[in-house]
Amino acid sequence: MKSVIKRIGLRYLLNLGVNNQLDLQTSVRVQLSNLIAILGIVSNIQYSILFTIAGAPNVWTMNVIHFFVICTLSYILYLNQKEKYSLARIILVFTISVPLLFVSFISFGNSGGFYYYFLVFALAPFVLFSYEEKFWILIVFLSNNLFYVWFEFFGKPGEFIKGTLLFDSFIQELFRINSVLSSLFFVALIMFYFLRNTNRIQKEMIRTNAHKDKIFSILAHDLKGPIGTMNSFLGYLTENIPEKDELVVALKELKKSTNQSFLVLENLLDWARNESKKIPIHMEILSLISIVQNAKDILDLQATDKKIRWEIIVPDHIKVFCDERMISTVIRNLFSNAIKFSYPNGTVSIKGIHLGKYAELTISDLGIGMSKDQIKQIENGNPFPTTFGTQGEKGTGLGLLVCKEMLKNQGCTMNVTSSPNLGTKITIQIPNSF
Structure with missing residues (x-):
């Protein structure tokens, strides 16, 4: 039972697709895409229930759209697990805007403030993509901002059926307040998670620099000594013809220095591979x-x-x-x-x-x-x-x-x-x- 709970737990879902072969920055982006997909699934379920209770226009059409979006977001989690990270992110940034478009076009119009979410989704690609993927960042940023501007300045209020909860202007205002607060919450959560992982990246850089200094120290001191000893004895052997006893002593010292150098290098390489998580098991x-x-x-x-x-x-x-x-x-x-x-x-x-x-x-x-x-x-x-x-x-x-x-x-x-x-x-x- 414990293992089942662990497998369906939030930590497990957030880390789908994260493995030791990924660098820290890529791991952070995968975790963020998982987080946004999870939030999207929860939000679509929540709004599907609320729209049904409140009697939103075209509610069953919206429920079908929510269902397909939930399936797509679940598929994105699957893609991350299968290590298809780029495809998962591209599908994600376009999928999260789909229910907003339909809500604003066929149901609420600019009532309820749902189009505020476009501003949130315009920021999402900046934390999901690297600088090298700036084309996708620009496309998603501009498209979401254009959607926001359209509904803010050219959109029309929704037409609600008399007798439903949404016909009451107070309920419409509650939805608007919820949209504003939810947008701020999502931005805060994503940025907090991003800052948390930025801090992890900074610590990793400090740790990596410390390891680099340690490697240089070992190369400078622990290898310099034995290699210098070997050089001295080889120089002595090439310039003189030593007696048998002297030759035996020199060869033993050479062997000792060789063994020491080999051990230093072996430990250093194993340590470096282990720290970089590149050792296959x-x-x-x-x-x-x-x-x-x-x-x-x-x-x-x-x-x-x-x-x-x-x-x-x-x-x-x-x-x-x-x-x-x-x-x-x-x-x-x-x-x-x-x-x-x-x-x-x-x-x-x-x-x-x-x-x-x-x-x-x-x-x-x-x-x-x-x-x-x-x-x-x-x-x-x-x-x-x-x-x-x-x-x-x-x-x-x-x-x-x-x-x-x-x-x-x-x-x-x-x-x-x-x-x-x-x-x-x-x-x-x-x-x-x-």
Whole structure:
């Protein structure tokens, strides 16, 4: 029942057709077109009832028109859901004026003030279309203003049947007051919604600029160091003929710098793709132990260099339902962090268990740990200052944030428990195949 209510709820209707692939401005326009369509449906139902009660001229003809307009506005919501946004907007800006034309021509004339709505609809295209679609903005603006001018200066009052409510001039005046107030309400509602989303766009721009600065900072500092180290060692190797021991040391340093650069770039690219919502998700049933073993094999050399011992207890039968590339990136990041922040000769423990609808994977170490402030930054989704591993390994402060967001995108959760100098335990819950 809850899901049914949610599907027919206002929030659901307003967000028909909105998805992660749309930029924020397009999302706002889709939401506004949905809002106007919903208001149009409600208004046509309302006036159809009022006209019938008040005995408006040609009321049944108007009811038929209202019915077709309601159907068209419902179809516009369907078009948005099918991501045919431009067609939906074009049909919308012309459809909303249709009942007004018929009301003013065959029913009320310029009585009741219904033609005031033309001024509202003349403003609608400015919030529905982009500047590149100025042709439609101009057409709709001019046509609605011409309709308003015609009925204001050349229109005639409606002819109402004696004995009906509308024959009373007081009732006609009430309709006029309602038209004025409704027009002002619709303008206020649309502009308020537009301002609200303009504020969202401004915040998004601030956030995007902050991300851009973070990327430049990482490129300038976290990549400059390892690439400079590689350049120095390569220069040394090309200008001298080192002894075997010196060559081994140089190659190890080169490998360390290469690994560090690769990790920085991988985290940076995953973070940037995730922030731009451009990561496709392909969910499938996978073996948890296979994912864990693949990540362990990739990082074996890094663990061997620090004499880190693996302790893996993951039953073969545990299956998970997730995106293989994403979950592999997450587990590889968590294993890499566990090695990086563990002391030499330490142990990295990986344990997997089946818990109802989820498989739980716990990665723990006895390394340098994290402060409460760092954990809070991770929970809030904020980058934190770069930290160094036990042998001077440098990170970006993005790895755990990338993991958290990737897990969230797959319906997974992550819990971090850590204390300085006491190690870190990270538990992730992944939906299983059952």
